[in-house]
Amino acid sequence: MIDRKIIDEINEKTDIVSLVSEYVKLEKAGKNFRGLCPFHSETNPSFSVSPEKNIAMCFSCKEGGRPIKFYQKINNIPYMQAVSELGKRLNIDIKYDTNKSPDLEEHYALKEAAQFYNYYLLNSENGLKAQEFLSKRGITKEDINTFNIGLAPTEQNSIYKLLTEKDYTKTELENAGLIHVSKDNYIKDVFINRILFPITDEEARIVGFSGRSLGLEEPKYYNSPESLVFKKSEVLYNFSNALEEIKKKDKVIIHEGFFDVIKSHKAGLKYSVAVMGTALTNNHIKVLSKYTKNVIIAFDGDNAGIEAAIKAIPLFLRNKFRVDVLWIKEGLDPDDYYNKYGKDEYLKLYDNLLDHYAFIYEVNKQKLNLKNQNDQEKLKLVVKDLLTYASNTTKAIYIDKLANDLKVSKESLKELYYYKPSEEKVRPSPRRKSKKREVTWKYYRAEMFLLIEMFKNRDTAKKIHQALGLQYVVDGDILRLRVLYILDYMPRYKTYDEKKFVALINEKNSELMEAFLRVKDLIAYNEKKPLTDKEINDLIKTVRMVNKAKDYQNVLKEIEEETEAYQKTILLEKQSKLKRNIIK
Structure with a gap:
């Protein structure tokens, strides 16, 4: 994410009067300038530009803002594109990485919200009560600052008031999951009087919060609503903070709760993350697998935590992880165990991790009465499934263990050694299945046709890119091709040349070649005659419907x-x- 100081520098150094004059005819009106609003139709000028405050705003429709916001709105382009283009005017170089998801205004709103919530926790009367609550859970002021923990005020719309005063719009705050707008347009903060844990994505940008009640209020936790930037099934708590340690240690500890992560961190286990109050997903594992193939599952020690661990194990195994499990047999969660026994005893737990075979075997054995023949058969079935794809050595170890526990001969269990699954029960394949399209073919077709039209005419290319920006996307790779063409190809070359564009793709991101070949395979690619303005506008309209x-x-x-x-x-x-x- 670009430092807010650079954003402020661009806003301060850009002359708002000169910028607005490119789009609006202005006349002097006292200390300010005035003109017809470019955002709505009017006959009496209500669009005011203040050189003193360096802001432009319509008194009628309330559209406008500081230079970056005005430029974004007037050109209908993404926020980061506006930052980049105005930065170039000031010779401020903004790195625009087309392979990463773009920073959005929503990310900046969430960052400012997190700063406010943290300040409020540390500097308000309500914050003192919340700090007392956290202190009882073993959380110090140092922990609060390390993990940027905050507190939402008791007022219904404090964050809405604060951030709209800082030039964020209602739509941006709703997209960020910070406010809830009802059918009758009543605005209310999503988080009220809750301790807040900021959630960051892989690139360390805040994408949401999880709010914990201060008392017995239910639900005890709730997360930011799914939004433009927050997808619960794709993020892990503390991942960006833990990432360097994960890479350094080549392993990750995965917990169920935020307090568990904090206690592991305090114990020196800084490669700890947590799921977001949801079951572990393939998306989580996909993120982790980029950095390590070694996981320690450290879920709660109660029945729910044990079941969750058992469900998580095959997900990791399918992705070729080495899986170890922390099992707290007292039924405590890691946070409670740390609070009860202290750091040294907590660390000893990690000296006695179980491999996934031992964990599943011991958990099931503990639940059964092995003097009962029915329970003996149950344990045999567990071992049969457990050893299906195990090595011969592992099979020998657990058949020996089972024979001792059941007090039977190893020969009587030889069927387990030679057991193979039936055709119906096949080993889960690590290969990725073809992804089902979220939307119909018409949206994909429209987006590819528009890229083809961009190749035919520079002005059309600019028009299409401004209309779609980074906001309207059907296929991420087609978007990257479009951005590559606009930002890298067009400044170098005046007309489209396939060989030159292919060379650029190979230079910048060769993985985009497959997407380019899909576009090239369309009959329209070889059509020389450009589409009419109406046809292009219809395609743009189709793509702009895709988000809905x-x-x-x-x-x-x-x-x-x-x-x-x-x-x-x-x-x-x-x-x-x-x-x-x-x-x-």
Whole structure:
């Protein structure tokens, strides 16, 4: 994420009067300038530009803002593109990496919210009570600062007031998951009087929060709603902070709770992360597998935690991880164990990790009465499944162990040694299945056709890119090709040349070649005659509808999976709003 100081520098050094004059005819009006608003139709000028405050704003429709915000709105481009283009005017070099997801205004809003929440926790009367609550859980001021823990005020819309005063719009705050807007346009902060744990993505940008109640209020935890930047099934708590240690130690500890992570960190185990109050997903494992193939599952020691660990093990094994498990037999979670016994005893737990074979065997054995023949058969079935794909050495070890526990001969268990699964039970393949399209072919087709039209005409290319920006995306690789063409190819060459563009793809990101070949395979690629303005506008309109279509499908899925009543209510309202917009 670009340092906020650079954003402020661009806003301060850009002359707002000169910038607005490129789009609006201005006349002097006292200390300010005035003109017709470019964002809505009017006959009496209500668009005011203040050189003193370096801000432009319409008194009627309230559109405008400081230089970057104005430039973004007037050109209908993504925020980071506006930052980059205005930065170039000032000879401020902004690195624009097309392979990374772009920083959005929502990311900056969340960062400022986190700073405010942390300040409020450390410097308010309500914050003292929250600090007392945290202190009882073994959390110090140092921990609060290390993990940027915050507190949401008791007021209904404190973060909304604060951030709108800083030039963030209602839409941006809603997209960031910071406010909830009801059907009758009533605005309320998502988090009120809760301890907040900021959640960051792989690139260390804050994408959401998890809020913990201070008392007996239910639910005890709830997360930011799924949003433009926050996907619960894709993020892990503390991942960006732990990343360097994960790479250094070549392993990761995965917990269920935030307090567990903090205690592991205090104990020196700084390669610890946590799932976001949800089951472990393939997306989580995909992120982790970029940096290590060694995992320690350190879930809670109660039955729910044990079951969650058992479900997580095969997910890791399919992705070729070495899996060790921390089993706290007292039924405590790691946080409680640390608080009860202290750092040294906590660390000793990690000297006695179980491999996944031992964990599954011992957990099941503990639940059974081995004097009962039925339970003996159950344990045999467990071992049969457990050893299905084990090495011969591992099979020999556990058949020997089972024979001793059941007090039978190893010969009587030889069927387990030679057992192979039936055709119906095949080993899960590590190969990726073809991804089902989230939206219909018409959106993919429209996006590729628009890229082809960009190749035919420079002005058309600029028009299409401004209309779509980084906001409207069907296929990420087609977006990267579009950005590559606009930002890297067009400044070098006046006309499109396939050989030169292919060379650029190979130079910048050869993985995009497959996407380019998909575009090239379309009949339209070889059509010399450009599409009409109406045809291009229709294609743009189709692509701009894709976010609503995606969001609607995602919301339906989230409603089905969501268990928190509060979150489900928000999702149902979101579904209704999206449905109305799509029907329009």
